[in-house]
Amino acid sequence: MSPFETEVQLAGSGPESYFSMVIRRLLKHKLAVISLGILISILIFCFVVPLFFKYEPTYSDFSYLYGSPNSRYLFGTDNLGHDTFTRLMYGGRISLIVGFSAAILPIIFGIIVGAFAGYYGGVLDNILMRITDAFLSVPSFPIYMALAKVMGQGVINIILVFSFLGWMVDARLVRGMFLSLKENEYAEAAKAIGVSNLRIMFRHLLPNAMAPILVSVTLTVGGAILSEAGLSFLGLGVPSSTPTWGNMLTNAQQDIFIAPRLVIWPGIMIFITVLSFNFLGDGLRDAMDPRLKL
Amino acid sequence: MDNREVLVDIKNLRTFFYTEDGVVPAVDGIDLTIHQGEVVGLVGESGCGKSVTALSIMRLIPNPPGKIIGGQIFFHGEDLLKKNEEEIRLIRGDKISMIFQEPMTSLNPVYTIGDQISEAITLHQKIHATEAKKRTIEMLHLVGIPEPEQRFSQYPHEMSGGMRQRVMIAMALSSNPELLISDEATTALDVTIQAQILDLMRGLQKKLGMAILIITHNLAVVAEMADTINIAYAGKIVESASAREVFKSPRHPYTYGLLKSIPKFTEKRTNEPLPAIEGMVPSPYHMPKGCRFNPRCPFATEKCREEEPEILELTPGHLVRCFHPIEP
Amino acid sequence: MRNYIIRRLLQLVPLLLIISFFIFITLSLTGNSLRSLLTSNPRITAETITKLERIYGMDKPLLVRFVYWFKAFFTGEWGYSREYHDAVLVLIKARMPVTLALMGLSFLISVAIAIPIGIYSALKQYSLLDYAATALAFFGMAMPVFWFGLMLMLLFGVKLGWLPLGGYSSQGMDTANFLMRFLDHLKYLIMPAIVLGLQEMASWTRYTRSSMLEVLRMDYVRTARAKGLSERTVIYKHALRNALIPIITLLMLAIPGLFGGAVLTETVFSISGIGRLLYTAITTSDTFLSMGTLMVLAILVVIFNFAADLLYAIADPRIKYS
Numbered sequence: 053m054s055p056f057e058t059e060v061q062l063a064g065s066g067p068e069s070y071f072s073m074v075i076r077r078l079l080k081h082k083l084a085v086i087s088l089g090i091l092i093s094i095l096i097f098c099f100v101v102p103l104f105f106k107y108e109p110t111y112s113d114f115s116y117l118y119g120s121p122n123s124r125y126l127f128g129t130d131n132l133g134h135d136t137f138t139r140l141m142y143g144g145r146i147s148l149i150v151g152f153s154a155a156i157l158p159i160i161f162g163i164i165v166g167a168f169a170g171y172y173g174g175v176l177d178n179i180l181m182r183i184t185d186a187f188l189s190v191p192s193f194p195i196y197m198a199l200a201k202v203m204g205q206g207v208i209n210i211i212l213v214f215s216f217l218g219w220m221v222d223a224r225l226v227r228g229m230f231l232s233l234k235e236n237e238y239a240e241a242a243k244a245i246g247v248s249n250l251r252i253m254f255r256h257l258l259p260n261a262m263a264p265i266l267v268s269v270t271l272t273v274g275g276a277i278l279s280e281a282g283l284s285f286l287g288l289g290v291p292s293s294t295p296t297w298g299n300m301l302t303n304a305q306q307d308i309f310i311a312p313r314l315v316i317w318p319g320i321m322i323f324i325t326v327l328s329f330n331f332l333g334d335g336l337r338d339a340m341d342p343r344l345k346l
Numbered sequence: 347m348d349n350r351e352v353l354v355d356i357k358n359l360r361t362f363f364y365t366e367d368g369v370v371p372a373v374d375g376i377d378l379t380i381h382q383g384e385v386v387g388l389v390g391e392s393g394c395g396k397s398v399t400a401l402s403i404m405r406l407i408p409n410p411p412g413k414i415i416g417g418q419i420f421f422h423g424e425d426l427l428k429k430n431e432e433e434i435r436l437i438r439g440d441k442i443s444m445i446f447q448e449p450m451t452s453l454n455p456v457y458t459i460g461d462q463i464s465e466a467i468t469l470h471q472k473i474h475a476t477e478a479k480k481r482t483i484e485m486l487h488l489v490g491i492p493e494p495e496q497r498f499s500q501y502p503h504e505m506s507g508g509m510r511q512r513v514m515i516a517m518a519l520s521s522n523p524e525l526l527i528s529d530e531a532t533t534a535l536d537v538t539i540q541a542q543i544l545d546l547m548r549g550l551q552k553k554l555g556m557a558i559l560i561i562t563h564n565l566a567v568v569a570e571m572a573d574t575i576n577i578a579y580a581g582k583i584v585e586s587a588s589a590r591e592v593f594k595s596p597r598h599p600y601t602y603g604l605l606k607s608i609p610k611f612t613e614k615r616t617n618e619p620l621p622a623i624e625g626m627v628p629s630p631y632h633m634p635k636g637c638r639f640n641p642r643c644p645f646a647t648e649k650c651r652e653e654e655p656e657i658l659e660l661t662p663g664h665l666v667r668c669f670h671p672i673e674p
Numbered sequence: 675m676r677n678y679i680i681r682r683l684l685q686l687v688p689l690l691l692i693i694s695f696f697i698f699i700t701l702s703l704t705g706n707s708l709r710s711l712l713t714s715n716p717r718i719t720a721e722t723i724t725k726l727e728r729i730y731g732m733d734k735p736l737l738v739r740f741v742y743w744f745k746a747f748f749t750g751e752w753g754y755s756r757e758y759h760d761a762v763l764v765l766i767k768a769r770m771p772v773t774l775a776l777m778g779l780s781f782l783i784s785v786a787i788a789i790p791i792g793i794y795s796a797l798k799q800y801s802l803l804d805y806a807a808t809a810l811a812f813f814g815m816a817m818p819v820f821w822f823g824l825m826l827m828l829l830f831g832v833k834l835g836w837l838p839l840g841g842y843s844s845q846g847m848d849t850a851n852f853l854m855r856f857l858d859h860l861k862y863l864i865m866p867a868i869v870l871g872l873q874e875m876a877s878w879t880r881y882t883r884s885s886m887l888e889v890l891r892m893d894y895v896r897t898a899r900a901k902g903l904s905e906r907t908v909i910y911k912h913a914l915r916n917a918l919i920p921i922i923t924l925l926m927l928a929i930p931g932l933f934g935g936a937v938l939t940e941t942v943f944s945i946s947g948i949g950r951l952l953y954t955a956i957t958t959s960d961t962f963l964s965m966g967t968l969m970v971l972a973i974l975v976v977i978f979n980f981a982a983d984l985l986y987a988i989a990d991p992r993i994k995y996s
Contacts, residue, residue, distance in 0.1 A: 454916070
């Protein structure tokens with residue numbers, strides 16, 4: 053590295069808030085900006101376009117099964133005569149909701165575990181981290197399958213299942229942040245004037261740990277969408293009556309020989325969405341890391 | 347002094363760093379001469395370009411972002427900057443070697459110190475492994491490491507910072523270099539260890555006779571060791587003279603300020619705070635116009651703000667870059 | 675060193691206990707399979723069920739049942755599969771080789787591709803290849819595994835017809851010599867192995883790259899250069915060994931994860947291995963079979979945790995054995 057790091061940092065273009073610095077750096081990250089654009093388009097596609105569209109996702113045209121694309125059915129129809137285009141939009145809704153919820157719920161749990169472990173340290177930290185390690189060492193997918201079978205199919209259940217095994221990385225992350233943050237003078241000062249531990253943890257320390265947490269959320273959304281697709285493909289995910297991008301692939305194995313487009317489209321939607329979330333998360337991480345220079 | 351042969355002659359060296367935020371003229375026209383067996387101090391605050399000068403001599407400037415864009419570095423009359431990577435590699439660690447600031451991180455954690463020293467020896471002296479091991483143990487003994495045979499197979503993490511710096515010195519001196527560059531080699535150490543390492547370097551210099559370029563921000567470090575002292579500020583040398591001259595009659599206001607900020611035990615204790623140089627080192631992206639020291643200089647005039655002073659030999663051997671040098 | 679190994683081994687026992695208890699609880703939540711007989715078999719009465727429950731010890735508390743089961747597990751009594759009408763251990767033994775071959779091949783391919791590309795990316799940061807590798811890694815991480823498998827099948831199996839669509843071996847291969855059988859298996863497994871390893875390959879490339887970049891910035895790399903060592907020696911002797919230390923752990927801990935991926939991959943490519951066995955077991959609520967296959971997973975976790983510790987200790991002299 054250049055031996056001028058301190059000077060380089062001093063030499064920024066005047067005082068600038070952390071938030072605006074992150075935005076400025078993020079905007080410099082072309083892929084992240086493009087990804088953000090794509091994600092917004094996908095959100096519009098899934099949540100706004102259907103309001104102006106003619107078909108319901110449950111509408112079946114039994115006279116046109118496995119139909120090729122035409123002017124009525126832009127992307128053709130599936131084995132039950134559902135309009136693929138419509139189902140891509142409605143399916144995206146559920147997939148995105150599952151993705152977001154399955155990213156936010158475990159992070160809340162992870163924050164709680166990590167905050168207590170990092171702030172109190174000692175025996176509590178030891179116990180919590182051993183449990184975290186044990187959870188972390190079990191490959192999640194087979195357990196997802198078992199849990200999904202136990203709890204039964206359903207959007208809520210899938211979100212709970214993902215949350216159950218999705219908190220460990222975040223817990224470690226938050227613990228690490230808290231370990232160093234609690235040594236800060238303002239934490240010491242707050243403690244000295246009698247602020248309660250809970251208040252110090254969640255009002256004073258947590259906001260300082262938000263940056264990496266946000267990155268983690270962004271990256272987790274993609275992972276959750278992929279897992280949902282995998283479980284649905286195996287018939288263990290969201291009930292097949294509800295369209296999701298994953299569910300649209302349930303019959304993929306047989307459809308691929310009859311109408312490959314039925315397999316290709318949902319896959320591409322999943323792929324692009326996950327890719328965009330990953331790029332965005334990567335851009336955010338770079339933008340928030342003061343050690344990196346853009 | 348001057349009848350000794352010139353070993354290193356740096357002429358108008360310019361090393362810039364090209365970052366996304368702008369160009370940093372880290373070294374902007376530095377001249378420096380080192381004679382054989384001479385101890386030269388290069389002193390300045392962090393960011394003045396002293397470490398970059400050292401890395402430029404070694405041709406170890408990370409590129410990108412750094413680049414040597416001008417000047418010459420003559421070593422035995424040959425310009426190091428004109429040599430190709432292969433040629434410079436044979437000089438590096440053989441004729442010129444370097445020790446760094448951080449003894450804790452400067453040694454590879456996964457190899458024994460014996461490995462790391464004998465690696466340098468076998469590379470430059472083309473000798474057999476068993477002989478290299480013998481020589482390594484000799485070197486460890488020379489730098490005052492107790493039980494060198496046992497230490498040979500220890501890993502860096504098993505040693506203290508001071509011991510590791512001794513290992514670094516052993517490594518650097520293992521092939522009898524003509525020039526040893528010490529880049530803040532004692533800065534990261536405890537004060538007592540610092541003194542021991544400086545003592546060791548002084549002793550070894552007397553014994554082995556190599557030239558040393560001591561780079562430091564701390565004038566006290568070079569006070570007892572250096573023959574010549576160069577003061578750098580913002581990428582340029584502002585004053586150059588024998589150590590005696592610099593301490594007795596500093597001519598540049600910056601040198602004067604540096605000297606004033608060293609506490610002296612001989613002086614009567616007063617309640618006044620130590621005088622410090624006001625202001626901050628200029629941002630490398632926005633160098634001040636005129637003399638680079640003018641915003642912090644108590645004697646600055648209109649001329650200083652407009653024109654850049656040349657370095658002038660005021661008395662024989664005493665060079666100063668200032669329009670208004672302090673009268674001795 | 676020996677004490678260290680023993681200590682680490684002892685620490686793995688609680689890990690195995692926690693994981694297996696966790697699996698046990700999860701599966702016991704699936705419900706009592708005997709109770710379900712009440713609805714499926716009209717000749718069975720509630721009294722008989724209670725009797726059976728007592729015989730099988732199912733009226734005991736969860737923890738007691740777990741201890742029984744754990745003991746039985748160690749004596750090789752893994753129970754009987756309701757779905758396949760065969761002993762769980764026999765079923766698993768028969769399917770183990772295929773899955774191990776698939777995971778092994780997948781691991782080898784992923785390592786052989788990811789590590790060199792990661793190193794090269796770091797050395798030639800911001801070069802064309804670095805950008806290409808980064809792009810591919812991001813693509814790999816965003817690809818649904820089974821979907822990628824289907825796409826490969828569509829391309830190489832259906833459109834080009836180069837590779838078989840599924841299965842594990844061709845007919846009539848039993849009599850062929852070892853090499854022929856090996857090549858035959860390879861032909862079937864190459865596509866699934868790539869699919870299975872895709873995500874790991876992608877993330878290992880990224881990790882190797884960033885680990886290498888981090889190490890290249892270290893002071894000791896500068897020291898190595900200052901010694902006058904050639905760039906080759908600096909990189910392959912001084913930098914690489916340090917960069918690989920964290921990668922070793924990553925690689926070892928990822929292996930049990932391949933087992934999870936095998937469920938999807940074996941389903942897509944109709945390979946009857948442990949992954950498919952687990953899938954069938956879970957979807958048909960075949961408790962003993964689920965338990966058995968998940969315990970194979972737990973053992974894999976424990977073994978590779980140990981391997982990770984061991985290799986880490988060998989690679990990094992800073993680890994203290996005492």
